[in-house]
Amino acid sequence: MTKVDIISGFLGAGKTTFIKQLIEQVFTGEKLVLIENEFGEIGIDGGFLKDAGIEITEMNSGCICCTLVGDFSKALQKVLEEYKPDRVLIEPSGVGKLSDIVKAIEDVKKDAEIEISGRITVVDGKKAVLYLKNFGEFFEDQVKHASTIVISRTQMMSGEKIEECVHILREENAEAAIISTPWDELSGEAVCRALDHGAEIEEFLQNHSEHEGECGCGHHHEHEGECGCGHHHHGHHHHHADEIFTSWGKETAHKYTDEELDFLLKALSETEGYGTILRSKGIIPMADGTWKQFDLVPEEYEVREGKADYTGRVCVIGTDLKEEELLKLFHI
Numbered sequence: 001m002t003k004v005d006i007i008s009g010f011l012g013a014g015k016t017t018f019i020k021q022l023i024e025q026v027f028t029g030e031k032l033v034l035i036e037n038e039f040g041e042i043g044i045d046g047g048f049l050k051d052a053g054i055e056i057t058e059m060n061s062g063c064i065c066c067t068l069v070g071d072f073s074k075a076l077q078k079v080l081e082e083y084k085p086d087r088v089l090i091e092p093s094g095v096g097k098l099s100d101i102v103k104a105i106e107d108v109k110k111d112a113e114i115e116i117s118g119r120i121t122v123v124d125g126k127k128a129v130l131y132l133k134n135f136g137e138f139f140e141d142q143v144k145h146a147s148t149i150v151i152s153r154t155q156m157m158s159g160e161k162i163e164e165c166v167h168i169l170r171e172e173n174a175e176a177a178i179i180s181t182p183w184d185e186l187s188g189e190a191v192c193r194a195l196d197h198g199a200e201i202e203e204f205l206q207n208h209s210e211h212e213g214e215c216g217c218g219h220h221h222e223h224e225g226e227c228g229c230g231h232h233h234h235g236h237h238h239h240h241a242d243e244i245f246t247s248w249g250k251e252t253a254h255k256y257t258d259e260e261l262d263f264l265l266k267a268l269s270e271t272e273g274y275g276t277i278l279r280s281k282g283i284i285p286m287a288d289g290t291w292k293q294f295d296l297v298p299e300e301y302e303v304r305e306g307k308a309d310y311t312g313r314v315c316v317i318g319t320d321l322k323e324e325e326l327l328k329l330f331h332i
């Protein structure tokens with residue numbers, strides 16, 4: 001029996017960071033495969049995971065939902081046959097709906113020896129209120145269907161803010177284990193306990209989601225009818241991720257100075273001049289011959305030394321992106 005764990009969460013929530021922690025502290029010694037589904041994002045973090053001997057399957061062609069469920073099922077079946085892993089970790093795109101992934105896995109379960117062991121959702125504690133308000137359709141689905149919720153960035157939050165965050169998550173999901181301890185203080189055993197608690201309520205969640213009456217397939221339905229996912233709809237207003245979010249990605253050979261990099265990261269994280277920027281990542285060549293990787297979410301960014309790649313690459317995800325302005329900003 002292969003265990004399947006889903007690690008969902010909105011753009012930049014900290015899914016990859018948490019997966020690294022799980023691999024180092026919780027799933028040690030297990031034969032693991034990771035299936036990643038990026039929404040036009042750059043899979044920059046592959047290095048660490050490959051070094052740790054983890055097989056990685058990337059699905060970059062869009063967001064897993066109705067239309068991609070078939071592809072996803074095939075990818076899952078393929079890794080099961082090819083690697084016979086103890087555990088498969090699935091990292092859906094930040095704009096994917098957890099309920100869609102669960103349905104896709106349920107489909108595969110009919111002909112494979114697998115069981116869902118955990119539905120983990122990572123929530124950026126500092127942005128939960130904002131994202132619930134602005135992108136509720138996606139954010140809420142991820143929170144509601146989780147068996148374990150992990151709040152990231154709590155080391156930067158006051159006790160009061162953490163409590164407020166837990167409170168709004170509880171309103172969406174009364175059952176899930178909620179991890180609010182900062183990750184650097186969090187032991188493998190504590191994560192295990194939370195995941196065990198999550199496993200206990202897994203059955204409850206499965207029954208619960210069956211009666212929900214939504215297709216969760218992300219389509220926009222104005223009329224009653226079949227959307228192709230086999231369910232019947234009554235005028236729900238569902239959206240595909242690509243109806244709401246835009247992903248802009250470019251290669252760049254420009255060599256950036258520290259000042260240019262600083263300027264563009266501040267511009268993207270602190271101003272509205274380029275649209276509503278929710279996430280940006282890149283690996284770029286610098287004027288001094290080094291390479292830098294950057295990671296950006298609203299109001300925050302991080303720059304690290306990177307390894308040289310065959311070309312520089314950047315991506316920006318958000319709503320109402322001003323693409324012409326982005327080209328200028330990145331000197332492309």
Ligand SMILES: Nc1nc2c(ncn2[C@@H]2O[C@H](COP(=O)(O)OP(=O)(O)OP(=O)(O)O)[C@@H](O)[C@H]2O)c(=O)[nH]1
Binds near residue numbers: 010
């Ligand atoms: N300080 C701190 N930084 C965090 C934490 N979680 C995530 N980050 C940072 O936030 C950024 C995004 O983290 P990722 O783990 O790449 O997030 P993700 O959810 O995989 O992002 P996507 O690529 O959009 O799917 C990185 O720069 C992380 O270092 C946290 O708990 N504390």
